[in-house]
Amino acid sequence: MTETTFLSFLAPPFPYFIEGNLTTYKKGQRHPNRYNLGFFDVIIMKEGSLYLGEENKQWKLLPHDVLILEPNKHHFPVEPCTEDTVFYWFHFQTKDKWCVQKEQKPLEPDQPVPTLHYYSDNNTVHLPKHQKLGNPNELFNRLDLLLKSTVKIRSLAFWETQQIFMQVLQCLENDQHNQSSNVKLAEQIEIYIKQNYKEPITNKSLAAQFHVHENYLARCMKVAFNCTPLEYLSNYRIEQARLHLLKTDLPLHLISEEIGFTRLSYFSQCFKNKYGVSPANYRKQYRRDRSGVGSGTGGQVP
The missing domain is CATH 1.10.10.60 (Homeodomain-like)
Incomplete structure (x- = not known):
């Protein structure tokens, strides 16, 4: 796997899911050109190819590639799709500290929480900015379950959606460590x-x-x-x-x-x-x- 940067999130509180879907672009279609979306946009490729840019960086995304676009940056299409392209996407946000870094260093909370016998210290979730999935099927299965949960009655689906979303983030974090396992x-x-x-x-x-x-x-x-x-x-x-x-x-x-x-x-x-x-x-x-x-x-x- 090529060297990548990491988006590191202090947790808890954990990032939370906003919305998502499975989208198909026909040959010639482009990803939207957007500024300051306000939340993280995750692209998980299933079929085809997608050409995306963020500020001064560009990527050609192929099957099993994952890219996380950051809030408050310019996201733009580099060129149209050269074939029919299928990809999952979802948006999420966090209310606590996060940063982009080259190494997986733990983040420290700005205001330490008093240590209690039932309290678990803060952890840092490290999500690669760009990665190639070694075992995509687990993530695809989780994403399918996540999307199904979003079309249920909101009062019943809230906990299910967020729980599955935590599993999706875990898949994204763990895949980089287990590709050959x-x-x-x-x-x-x-x-x-x-x-x-x-x-x-x-x-x-x-x-x-x-x-x-x-x-x-x-x-x-x-x-x-x-x-x-x-x-x-x-x-x-x-x-x-x-x-x-x-x-x-x-x-x-x-x-x-x-x-x-x-x-x-x-x-x-x-x-x-x-x-x-x-x-x-x-x-x-x-x-x-x-x-x-x-x-x-x-x-x-x-």
Whole structure:
């Protein structure tokens, strides 16, 4: 990774999310020419190329590039897009100290906070001004969740949006340190499996999703979790099934379908291999209908 400057933020308080979206520019379109936007503008490239400038600096942004444009500076297009271009963007701001620096030095608060037994000292969040993502899929997944949260009822979505935004900032800060880490890729696979376990997942589809060879995926998962991706998937599905057995009255065939198994017999065998009993007997061990009548076929049990 080429040398870059860092935007360093004193936290807490943490930067907060304002707005964002996924945008497509057609060939020939340009980024807006703007002065003094008033908040940070983050560009995360997904496809194509974008030509941007800020004051006396210029960048050609390609897939998986991230650029943070600063408040109160001139942002301008250098030239039009030469192809259809897709990128995420979001705006954020902070109420506390921040600065641009070449080294990741901690910032000191202007007014020290008295030390209490429950108080955590200030930290400094360092976000690269410009970086190439080593593992973009985790960030893309987080950004998709972030954007989905913004179209929910505001009173319900406020906490969810800001929490996911913190995860986005963490991805941007951590990616620079973990681009070659096998464990980091394994964690990406773990997140993908947890988000998509209900869908058909194979070694081939995972290799396509993460753009690496199937054998490399298996090695990374073995290092981090001592199992292959498909073993992790099966274990996670079985854990979800266990929760359904304890918390719902769904019949076994619906639970099997809900967690991604295509055959009830295979689901039952996998469950028994892990817990030593069949799904039906597991439910009987931990669930008792107080009325003395057998379980129903639907409804959520608190």
